Amino acid sequence: MSTSNIQIIPISQSKIDTVDFNNLVFGTVFTDYMFECDYKDGKWQTPVIKPYGEISMAPSARVFHYGQAVFEGMKAYKDENDDVFLFRPDENFKRINKSSARLAIPEFPENYFFDGLKQLLNLDKDWIKKGIGNSMYIRPFVIATQPAISASPANEYKFMIILSPAQAYYAGEVRVVFAEQYSRAADGGVGFAKAAGNYAAQFYPTKLAHEQGFQQIIWTDANSHEYLEEAGTMNIFFRVGDTLLTAPNNDRILDGITRKSLIQLAEDNNIKVEIRRVTVAEIKEAARKGELKEIFGSGTATVVNPIIGFSHGGESFDLPKIENSYALFFKEKLMNIQYNISEDPHGWRLKI
Amino acid sequence: MSTSNIQIIPISQSKIDTVDFNNLVFGTVFTDYMFECDYKDGKWQTPVIKPYGEISMAPSARVFHYGQAVFEGMKAYKDENDDVFLFRPDENFKRINKSSARLAIPEFPENYFFDGLKQLLNLDKDWIKKGIGNSMYIRPFVIATQPAISASPANEYKFMIILSPAQAYYAGEVRVVFAEQYSRAADGGVGFAKAAGNYAAQFYPTKLAHEQGFQQIIWTDANSHEYLEEAGTMNIFFRVGDTLLTAPNNDRILDGITRKSLIQLAEDNNIKVEIRRVTVAEIKEAARKGELKEIFGSGTATVVNPIIGFSHGGESFDLPKIENSYALFFKEKLMNIQYNISEDPHGWRLKI
Numbered sequence: 001m002s003t004s005n006i007q008i009i010p011i012s013q014s015k016i017d018t019v020d021f022n023n024l025v026f027g028t029v030f031t032d033y034m035f036e037c038d039y040k041d042g043k044w045q046t047p048v049i050k051p052y053g054e055i056s057m058a059p060s061a062r063v064f065h066y067g068q069a070v071f072e073g074m075k076a077y078k079d080e081n082d083d084v085f086l087f088r089p090d091e092n093f094k095r096i097n098k099s100s101a102r103l104a105i106p107e108f109p110e111n112y113f114f115d116g117l118k119q120l121l122n123l124d125k126d127w128i129k130k131g132i133g134n135s136m137y138i139r140p141f142v143i144a145t146q147p148a149i150s151a152s153p154a155n156e157y158k159f160m161i162i163l164s165p166a167q168a169y170y171a172g173e174v175r176v177v178f179a180e181q182y183s184r185a186a187d188g189g190v191g192f193a194k195a196a197g198n199y200a201a202q203f204y205p206t207k208l209a210h211e212q213g214f215q216q217i218i219w220t221d222a223n224s225h226e227y228l229e230e231a232g233t234m235n236i237f238f239r240v241g242d243t244l245l246t247a248p249n250n251d252r253i254l255d256g257i258t259r260k261s262l263i264q265l266a267e268d269n270n271i272k273v274e275i276r277r278v279t280v281a282e283i284k285e286a287a288r289k290g291e292l293k294e295i296f297g298s299g300t301a302t303v304v305n306p307i308i309g310f311s312h313g314g315e316s317f318d319l320p321k322i323e324n325s326y327a328l329f330f331k332e333k334l335m336n337i338q339y340n341i342s343e344d345p346h347g348w349r350l351k352i
Numbered sequence: 353m354s355t356s357n358i359q360i361i362p363i364s365q366s367k368i369d370t371v372d373f374n375n376l377v378f379g380t381v382f383t384d385y386m387f388e389c390d391y392k393d394g395k396w397q398t399p400v401i402k403p404y405g406e407i408s409m410a411p412s413a414r415v416f417h418y419g420q421a422v423f424e425g426m427k428a429y430k431d432e433n434d435d436v437f438l439f440r441p442d443e444n445f446k447r448i449n450k451s452s453a454r455l456a457i458p459e460f461p462e463n464y465f466f467d468g469l470k471q472l473l474n475l476d477k478d479w480i481k482k483g484i485g486n487s488m489y490i491r492p493f494v495i496a497t498q499p500a501i502s503a504s505p506a507n508e509y510k511f512m513i514i515l516s517p518a519q520a521y522y523a524g525e526v527r528v529v530f531a532e533q534y535s536r537a538a539d540g541g542v543g544f545a546k547a548a549g550n551y552a553a554q555f556y557p558t559k560l561a562h563e564q565g566f567q568q569i570i571w572t573d574a575n576s577h578e579y580l581e582e583a584g585t586m587n588i589f590f591r592v593g594d595t596l597l598t599a600p601n602n603d604r605i606l607d608g609i610t611r612k613s614l615i616q617l618a619e620d621n622n623i624k625v626e627i628r629r630v631t632v633a634e635i636k637e638a639a640r641k642g643e644l645k646e647i648f649g650s651g652t653a654t655v656v657n658p659i660i661g662f663s664h665g666g667e668s669f670d671l672p673k674i675e676n677s678y679a680l681f682f683k684e685k686l687m688n689i690q691y692n693i694s695e696d697p698h699g700w701r702l703k704i
Binding site (some may be wrong): 025026027028030034052054055056057058059060063064065066067068069071101102103104139141143144147148149150151152153160162164179181182183184185186187188189190195196197198199200201202203204206207222223232233 | 377378379380382386404406407408409410411412415416417418419420421423453454455456491493495496499500501502503504505512514516531533534535536537538539540541542547548549550551552553554555556558559574575584585
């Protein structure tokens with residue numbers, strides 16, 4: 001079946017019975033197996049799937065010092081017939097290699113990626129629970145392991161995939177602040193990549209935002225802070241009247257897979273989308289006039305995340321409660337595709 | 353002697369005899385011991401000094417995914433009497449905690465840092481070789497170890513110090529390119545911190561520069577690419593006529609310890625220094641007029657690194673060979689202080 005000759009080291013006993021699947025904390029529980037593939041001597045070596053467990057590395061491994069690391073976030077879904085599906089995994093594959101290229105990490109072979117994913121999900125398929133909202137969160141990542149602390153690209157890496165069962169992610173009521181001082185990414189930088197360092201850089205400003213009662217920051221461009229970009233773990237959509245606005249991709253903004261799926265769903269459903277720079281000023285003006293109907297984030301973990309209000313320049317705005325929410329419409333449409341409930345006109349599902 | 357009750361686990365046998373100290377490759381050889389201190393349950397635990405070796409961590413450890421990691425670079429020097437000295441270690445201590453604060457990492461206690469350094473250097477003192485140019489490169493670093501892949505600050509960390517013996521670092525003839533497209537740091541970002549992710553972000557543009565025959569990039573501001581900032585592992589000085597120019601510190605530029613030491617040495621020696629924004633245009637103009645006499649970088653690893661030429665906008669400039677080079681003057685002055693050869697009027701040396 002596989003063309004990759006992945007070596008499988010079996011577990012002695014599954015730990016699945018120790019897990020309370022009704023009380024999962026996101027990203028803390030991992031399955032029985034993990035996928036691991038080392039890069040050395042100029043090529044990716046034969047991958048191995050083995051019992052999930054600690055990895056050992058020299059303290060001089062480059063990832064610890066220079067952040068040479070990228071990752072992806074994906075989910076697998078189980079339908080009522082116990083079939084397992086991935087959602088647009090080709091996009092994740094392309095993106096992790098795009099991220100890797102920007103971080104000077106060697107690209108990962110396509111067959112290793114897909115064969116690894118399939119075999120791993122098959123081995124751990126009992127960990128994927130049925131029911132809307134349940135899923136298997138999949139985390140592929142690459143880290144520089146070469147034990148040498150000079151500041152240059154490593155010649156040894158580790159590509160891993162780990163799996164964490166997840167329940168419906170409800171973030172609570174989300175109120176955001178538009179960034180005025182801190183920023184997430186520079187023009188000509190690595191903001192478009194899922195580079196590890198992009199995330200830690202947001203932790204402190206986000207902590208400050210939490211202390212002021214905001215759950216997330218919507219980042220603005222670093223130059224002028226006049227343009228709304230993304231939320232760090234989500235892309236952002238604004239509904240003004242019945243038109244959706246979202247920022248175009250550039251070298252600062254992640255090319256979100258949920259984002260591009262929503263844009264397609266909007267087109268499919270005759271909802272007008274403008275992909276263009278969105279200014280802080282126009283969103284505040286629309287809010288004042290009562291034309292701003294919704295703001296929501298999109299991302300793999302959250303799917304679609306409605307935002308109830310925002311703040312900028314000391315002014316706070318509450319979004320109206322509305323019927324016919326685009327956010328909820330998109331969320332249902334998308335999840336029906338992901339869980340094999342509805343048709344899949346664009347071929348986004350991949351059956352495992 | 354120590355107030356920190358650091359636990360010491362002895363080696364069974366030193367590996368020092370296996371090392372060829374005349375052929376060291378920077379950052380690849382490590383001493384017998386390493387310092388390790390874990391943060392958990394809301395505080396830094398009792399540190400331990402133990403045999404240098406691999407560390408084991410969950411693949412979900414946050415450093416692998418979100419780059420929550422900072423580091424420092426320091427050196428220890430041995431004088432002719434076998435006494436060992438650090439250079440301005442208080443500055444490294446302050447800076448690692450400044451970096452940590454920006455990355456939402458808990459600050460490290462001062463007594464652990466200094467007691468750890470001293471005890472580690474004492475245990476490994478035979479690894480520090482006499483002679484100008486020989487030194488012990490010291491790498492303190494902090495990594496987020498909490499095994500949970502949600503994108504938020506960890507509640508578990510590891511602070512380590514590892515030691516790597518170094519010889520005089522000669523980078524060869526260094527020709528640089530001024531950045532026109534890529535950038536290193538955003539306003540409001542983490543460029544001023546020694547954050548791990550800042551370094552990997554430079555690897556790909558630096559690789560492109562290498563392919564074009566340049567050893568380093570001098571980064572410009574991300575907004576306009578008109579202002580010269582730093583070189584990623586070095587701060588940068590320009591000598592126009594007999595005046596030194598260097599960019600002011602801001603949230604994009606590392607507050608270099610060698611940089612501030614050179615500024616002090618310049619003042620001590622009646623060399624005029626202007627700390628202000630330096631434009632690409634004025635440096636090119638000065639080069640055309642024959643007024644640009646030197647460019648050099650400053651940093652812990654390289655000390656002072658002369659640059660022989662630069663390129664920008666398709667134009668290349670060679671710097672003149674001059675007598676009375678500031679770069680060589682500063683390098684000798686600084687090393688004489690570091691190696692306990694000259695007086696130390698500012699109290700920069702710390703005897704171990």
